[in-house]
Amino acid sequence: MVKPPKTMQPEAINLEKAGRSQNASFGEDSFRNYMARKIDMQRQQFGLILPPPPPESQELKKGLKRRVSFSVDVKDKKEKKRKKSGIQSVLKRLQRRHGSRRKRKRADITEDDQHDNSFLEDDVEEFIDETAAKSPASDEIESSDCETQMHKLNIEARKDLFFRGIVVMVNGYTDPDAESIQRMLHKHGGDLEKYETSRITHIIAERLSTAKANIYKKQRKPTPVCYPTWIVDCVKAQSLLPYGPYLIKEVREQFATNGSIADLFRRVEENKVSRDGCSVQRGDSSLSSPSSVVKKGELLVDETSQYHSFTVSPVGESLETLQHESSAYREDVFSQSQDTYTLMNGLDSADFPVDESDRVDSSLKVTDNVTEFRVDQRIVDVPRVINEGLSNENSHDIVSGIAANSSKKDSKHINGRIRTVGTDPDFLESFFSASRLSFIGSFKQRVRNTSTLQNEKKVNQQRYVLHIDMDCFFAAVALRNYPAYQDKPVVISHFGISPGTNEPVDEVTATSTSECATCNYHARKFGIKKGMYLGQAKQLCPDLVVLKYDFEGYEEVSQQVTDILEEQADLYFGNLEQVSCDEAFLEIFLEVSDESRQKVAVIAESIRTSIFDVTGCTATVGVGYNKFLAKLATDKVKPNRSFVVDNPHDLLKELKLRDLHGIGYKLERKLEEEQLVTVQDVWDLGKEAEGELIRVLGPGMGKKIWLFCKGIDDRPVQPAERKTIGAECNYGVRFNGPYGVDHMMKGLAKEVARRMAHVGVKGSKVSLKLKQRKQGAPPPPKFLGHGSCHNLSRCCEVPFDAVTRDSEVLFHCGMKLLDEMCVNRDDIRGMGIIVSKLVRDNTEVIDLRTRIEPSILDYFKNPHIEVSANDTGEREAANLRNSPTSSEDISVVAVHHPPTDADCDIDIPSLSQLHLSQVNQLPSPMRQTILSKVDAANKERKITDERNAISSRDARLLQTDMRRMMKLAAVKSGDQSILGSSDLGVSMTQLESLPLELQLQLANGDDRPIGLVPRKTRNTSDLSRPVRSKFGALASDQSITEFDAEVIAVDSDSDDPSVPLTVRRQSFYQENVKPLMIFMDENSSNNEEAVNQVLEFFHVVIAEEERHQEAVVLLRSIRRRKDSWSAYPFNQILDELNSSMKRTFGYSLDRQMLEY
DNA sequence: ATCCTCCCCTAC
């Protein structure tokens, strides 16, 4: 009995088409909108939030003047120093010292380090004067952690940094606005975050929007929400005022009745000292610092004095309260919607969304088959260890501590609650390691075929493709250990038994929504299918044997099979492509003869025999003239057989379209509507067939299926280069506990970063996938499933054109994208991060623990990195997008070398990857230049290496860059037909000396990211001023000169139409780069004063203007100089840049950014 | 035409 081949997994039927979240259509005003959008995008992407003129304009003008004139007003500087954060202050002084000792020429790094240390010791003394009570630390400073100590000491010492430890999120419109608040915070040691993170200690709002209020009301341990006047008053008082009196009215009651005073300050205390990269661990303190619980109705008192005399109470008390909390949690598990209902009804109705459906919806969440956790905050007095919604890292210890005590064995519960992303900090980790789909999904690329040279068919040879597929793979592997069950119906599920465990009771499995990954052929007779719920399977077959997963076993057997197949591939000079853990294509070429068919049949059988002998599992082998037919052959005769397709026509005429590769549930339906069900139906269309299929399926798919119907398939048997890498989780995603979206995002980012390191890639494009529960969606049928959802996705480029696998960068991108999607946290049912535009990069040791991301510092301290041939195959420093790193012979690149060639200064690695067809469209002189360059480069690096596929793909990915480069090339070649009559305002010589990035910007007239100043027009006065720190003014020693900014866009499409957005355009080159270059032309880098001025300038750009992108461009410009300036280390600047970027973006750069 | 983004679909 031959069963008809089928793909057996039941399809999840998505009845509704997910609507697009964004309507990106533009009307008449498309250009303007486009610009506005682009500007906004760039502004966000590059973090170019140029500080508006601060409210304290007096002070700033003073600062400005000082900066411009570089007068040495000691008093002024001292004042300024006070306002800076400790680290900046250190850097500032370091920079000055460094400048004064600059006579030593470009020291190596160690020398610089020593230098820094000795300097720091000097400064310690200074600080001790200021700190009074902090003296012990000075003795403890060892060279190893001197810097950390220094920072710590420094931070603690600064009285003016009264906001230290305060991290604020501004909610909605405030007065003063978020930017002003940010400036105030920064000035006094605090920080502002744009989205929910664990760092946030306070929320600032004038009032809570209904939506936020709603969310907020559900928090059992809310972050305090204060009026912005709290910040203002603190600044006025020059100290941190207790925020109690500033709590907004919507939440005042909750704080009065619920929290403890100490709780209110705890997070501040914890955040202290550990700011800004100082690796001071926190968390333990929170475990042993319980709170004095404030009783209901107790008034808030001014706790300023207690703030510093915060005491640590005995451990016993701590435990007691923890257990208290634990039982509170447990209690909740059994509470049903009643709690929520009561709680919500108890709230002011004004806090609810106006829309009735919203309200119903909120309550409905309880109907998910997880009992959601709600505690009436007015009743429960527990220490505030968890800040709902925002993950509080400090709570980690406590939660897991409880888990260890009370429920470690209970894999389903944590702390008495069902494990979800929100309740279990390690949820993702355990999820990924237990997920079969994650296992099979990542298998192919994870166990990458060692790509050998592709063998080719010779004349007089017949191509055969063998498709090898293991029979009921997971089941077969499991059955190795249970020969007794061979002839019984068997399924594989998490609920099953494995050697050493006992069989679970039957009642439980009857309704199980655990999926059966697969089942043996005996079980299939009962109608059991892959992916079916265990409960269903059990109903179909009560005597079902359920076995557990054995991922290691799959790896093992898979490897054994692969070994056999590789051997065969070598033997016949064929090609092998692993398709999945249980499946592969083997292409071989046999001399054309009458026996070739017989021969290949023998090979197929011998492979099957070998596989069974080695693994104890059976395989099916199908043979055809191409992949498509081979697979059909396998499907036709499964299991445990082999089959050679002689006559494709005979094979195909029996088949339904659904049986074809690429036609699944949806397309089958679609074709059905057109009365197309079988291959025969397509054939019957005759000449119409192709057109009809294309009409129904689209040009690509239609053509493909048409060819399939004719038995044609030209896909090569070849392992494909990976294009994306990612991790997602759409299971157990409920933010019903202490861990919020940010925690999940971090988990995903870490997972992706780990995988990237494992396979040795970096990427420059980050996508976020999101599942959003549909309004009114019924509870998911599957336990902890996602149910009916909208699927959303958005992507962004990694800032600064860098490639990365830094989990912090991924996290940051992810949060940004999430932000853009505007999805209510509680509606999220799944998330994933996918990185694309990949580049091979084995720079880092693949040790998952010690991630050492090279930073910008590494490059600048070593500006003339050469990427050279490397015998060992290591690719030190070859981690650049355009570097062909996977071959043996790279001798190009020197990324930042000064231009060596006058005619065409485009870096070869980039150029070589252009599509020649596109190069050919160029005007003749330019084309010649480029082609000769490409040619030379190709010769040099022997581009024949097929393994270098990823680089050629970069060409496609870089098409935008390429277009821009073409423009630059045209400029350089003076080609007017392309150029038009635009004047760059730069001479050719000047142009040549600029970093490629800037050259491109100038040539393309798109240097907008630099110097863009979005602003609100209603803020008038100072905004007509351009970039405040212009080197031009410095160089010519004049006061700032105003210049007219070009207004290129009006009308923001922001939420508030009454706030038009004006964008001013200016040339960063003209205003900053050029003057700096001239200044450097006129002054030697040996001139201490000149150096100091440059340093000062950079300090302004980085620390005060926070214009990181500009700083990078400036540095790159300097690196391209041909004089001694290019070798000047600028270590302090780089430190400052990195730490400032770390603050602003949450991460700093690696040196990929210096590619150009 | 050819790209890019944001999807949908398929296969394992």
Next chain:
DNA sequence: TAAGGTAGGGGAGGAT
């Protein structure tokens, strides 16, 4: 009680 991932192909529609 459960672990609904991963990656590629390709279409629609807008931008260039």
